[in-house]
Amino acid sequence: MRIALLGGTGDIGQGLALRFARDTDHEVLIGSRDPEKAREAVDSYDAELEDRGVDSNIKGFINEMAADRADIVVLSVPPYHVADTVESVEDTLDEDTILVTPAVGMKGDEDGLHYHPPGTGSVTELVAERAPDEVPVVGAFHNLAADALSDLNTNLDLDTLLVANDDDAKETVRNLANEIDGLRALDVGPLANAAEVESVTPLVINIAKYNADLHDIGVKFQ
Amino acid sequence: MRIALLGGTGDIGQGLALRFARDTDHEVLIGSRDPEKAREAVDSYDAELEDRGVDSNIKGFINEMAADRADIVVLSVPPYHVADTVESVEDTLDEDTILVTPAVGMKGDEDGLHYHPPGTGSVTELVAERAPDEVPVVGAFHNLAADALSDLNTNLDLDTLLVANDDDAKETVRNLANEIDGLRALDVGPLANAAEVESVTPLVINIAKYNADLHDIGVKFQ
Numbered sequence: 001m002r003i004a005l006l007g008g009t010g011d012i013g014q015g016l017a018l019r020f021a022r023d024t025d026h027e028v029l030i031g032s033r034d035p036e037k038a039r040e041a042v043d044s045y046d047a048e049l050e051d052r053g054v055d056s057n058i059k060g061f062i063n064e065m066a067a068d069r070a071d072i073v074v075l076s077v078p079p080y081h082v083a084d085t086v087e088s089v090e091d092t093l094d095e096d097t098i099l100v101t102p103a104v105g106m107k108g109d110e111d112g113l114h115y116h117p118p119g120t121g122s123v124t125e126l127v128a129e130r131a132p133d134e135v136p137v138v139g140a141f142h143n144l145a146a147d148a149l150s151d152l153n154t155n156l157d158l159d160t161l162l163v164a165n166d167d168d169a170k171e172t173v174r175n176l177a178n179e180i181d182g183l184r185a186l187d188v189g190p191l192a193n194a195a196e197v198e199s200v201t202p203l204v205i206n207i208a209k210y211n212a213d214l215h216d217i218g219v220k221f222q
Numbered sequence: 223m224r225i226a227l228l229g230g231t232g233d234i235g236q237g238l239a240l241r242f243a244r245d246t247d248h249e250v251l252i253g254s255r256d257p258e259k260a261r262e263a264v265d266s267y268d269a270e271l272e273d274r275g276v277d278s279n280i281k282g283f284i285n286e287m288a289a290d291r292a293d294i295v296v297l298s299v300p301p302y303h304v305a306d307t308v309e310s311v312e313d314t315l316d317e318d319t320i321l322v323t324p325a326v327g328m329k330g331d332e333d334g335l336h337y338h339p340p341g342t343g344s345v346t347e348l349v350a351e352r353a354p355d356e357v358p359v360v361g362a363f364h365n366l367a368a369d370a371l372s373d374l375n376t377n378l379d380l381d382t383l384l385v386a387n388d389d390d391a392k393e394t395v396r397n398l399a400n401e402i403d404g405l406r407a408l409d410v411g412p413l414a415n416a417a418e419v420e421s422v423t424p425l426v427i428n429i430a431k432y433n434a435d436l437h438d439i440g441v442k443f444q
Contacts, residue, residue, distance in 0.1 A: 203418040
């Protein structure tokens with residue numbers, strides 16, 4: 001498969017790109033609004049992977065071209081860019097392209113971060129509302145610490161949680177997520193269950209803030 | 223210490239009573255609105271513990287008397303009884319009694335359970351609003367599966383998350399929670415961070431619903 005990481009120059013995009021490139025045989029496409037930035041990111045990811053003896057196959061494009069070439073399009077952009085990023089690539093999407101959304105809306109104050117969903121109930125459901133009707137949307141990769149993903153020396157032993165209304169698309173993303181070493185994908189049902197998944201993201205950040213021995217943590221259900 | 227479990231005849235009360243009795247030296251008081259039901263529960267918990275060679279020290283009382291005798295009062299009641307339970311025992315509470323709240327508001331539909339907090343933002347903050355000002359309130363034990371707690375054959379390897387504005391009270395509950403075998407207490411800051419903690423409860427129930435191999439699960443941060 002071809003996996004496009006829109007906003008793939010950002011921290012969660014970097015982490016997913018490195019893990020997909022190292023642990024799977026899929027082709028990774030880095031998308032950015034600026035194709036030059038995409039190619040610069042590819043050079044740095046390639047160098048990182050080459051250092052570890054990984055023969056990587058990453059390419060850089062403007063977001064629209066990355067999405068147009070991909071079977072799976074990951075919206076690895078900040079939550080306030082999710083809606084316009086979907087709009088910018090919607091002509092390239094169809095029923096055979098799976099749109100994956102890991103973004104979470106949060107608001108910070110002196111106590112910590114708080115879950116702050118849009119009016120649709122969750123960013124995941126916002127993506128589903130804005131995407132063309134025939135495009136399957138899967139919420140995934142919400143609760144992973146970008147720094148832990150990006151540091152290939154970190155051995156993951158974590159879960160990622162999936163929500164989707166399209167069972168085939170969910171299964172495809174589940175298999176993809178399970179290909180990442182140390183990651184286990186769990187089904188959390190339809191898109192309507194996204195809010196509780198997303199709100200784990202501010203929680204893990206708050207736990208890291210208040211427990212000096214825990215950094216860049218994720219979650220495991222057992 | 224003396225620990226009162228108000229509504230201690232219910233499922234989460236049972237689980238905490240058995241674990242506190244087996245794993246700690248504290249005195250456990252079972253509270254109920256009906257003292258006869260409290261004593262029946264004590265008999266059944268005693269029998270369960272005796273079978274395992276544990277010399278238990280549990281007593282049963284009406285809620286008010288249990289709260290009056292206790293250093294730590296756990297509101298192990300359903301969320302819709304939290305406010306009236308606090309009201310019923312408020313004359314027995316003072317600055318030396320720690321009020322612990324594990325309840326979570328949820329609403330179910332065909333998709334699963336959804337987090338459904340009261341207007342205060344969380345049940346934990348509702349308790350703090352309703353309790354006398356001088357009484358320290360700690361949110362804890364929210365995300366534990368009652369059936370896993372109650373089955374003493376289950377070896378826990380789980381976290382419980384603490385929120386409180388009173389650091390001394392939080393530390394006392396943290397030490398208490400850490401005394402339960404296999405449980406690790408993590409600090410999540412002040413009461414204002416309770417909502418993200420509480421919303422893990424519907425999440426773990428949804429995960430158990432959609433993953434046939436996971437039952438009565440809890441959460442671990444790593």
